[in-house]
Amino acid sequence: MxxxxxxxxxxxxxxxxxxxxxxxxxxxxxxxxxxxxxxxxxxSFMADGPAGSLIADFSFANYVKIWTGKIYRAIMLRSLWVSMAVTAVTVILAYPVAYFVSFNVPPNKKALWLFLITIPFWTSYLIRVFLWKVILGYNGVINSGLLSLGIIDEPLTSLNYNVQAFVITLAHAYAPFAILPIYVALEKIDRSLLEAGQDLGESRLMTFWRVTLPLSMPGVIAAILIVFIPTIGDYVTPDLIGGGKLPMIANMIQVEMLKQNHKAMGSAIAVSAMLIVAGVTLIFLLLNRRFLKGQK
Structure with missing residues (x-):
């Protein structure tokens, strides 16, 4: 041919x-x-020169500075801890909601419930963050309510500008992202398996623990990844809710890139953050693969 x-x-x-x-x-x-x-x-392997220029001196100097410097390590650990806390709170609160919609809501009303869950997406993410700043502020809704009820004598200063405020704001913002994949996993569970477990004498609690929860773990892992990956690089919430006092990785990249005009160092921080996310993601993907094999 x-x-x-x-x-x-x-x-x-x-x-x-x-x-x-x-x-x-x-x-x-x-x-x-x-x-x-x-x-x-x-x-990330170059060196920063004067006036934002780059020097083609390829080395690991930027990475050494990031992983050995106390400030950089502290900010990366804070970002990782905040993201893990947000993910844990979001998934723990999202699971009961998804379970209720899947098992307790009549089939003809499930679409309505899912529609209501997605209502927060109707407003801008920035507006939702501002609303939590108003709610948690010194003269915000919570302090005003506690003052009017006589529970406190003066506004609380510990509600805003701290890590706890980050967790609350981000957990609310990403709650729908966690509810939907868990709901999909619960909907795929064969109800006859649950009935068989109860017919064999298992209580509803033990049936949930031994059957429902393991079968829904792929949805839980998907929810964890969907929440964890964007929160570790969140920029708006630390800047608004934290008042710039508790920066995270994204804020540090912004300072290096734009304010300090250090493109090489900022790039190295960005690559380091991506490596952290990739490592955590790989762990959960392996767990997901294990759960999928266990279901076969």
């Missing part, structure tokens, strides 16, 4: 047609996603 005939045959194949269809999207994704990531990765 001649080379020309071979190329014509390849050009008429389904694989070639498929590649032709997806190539514009693939090129677009590469330009918008891969290219910036590669640029940041290359910048």
């Amino acid at each position: 001649s080379s020309g005939g071979f190329l014509q045959r390849i050009g008429r194949s389904e694989a070639a047609n498929g590649l032709t269809m997806i190539s514009p999207t693939a090129i677009y994704a590469i330009l918008l996603l891969a290219a910036p990531l590669v640029t940041v990765f290359v910048y």
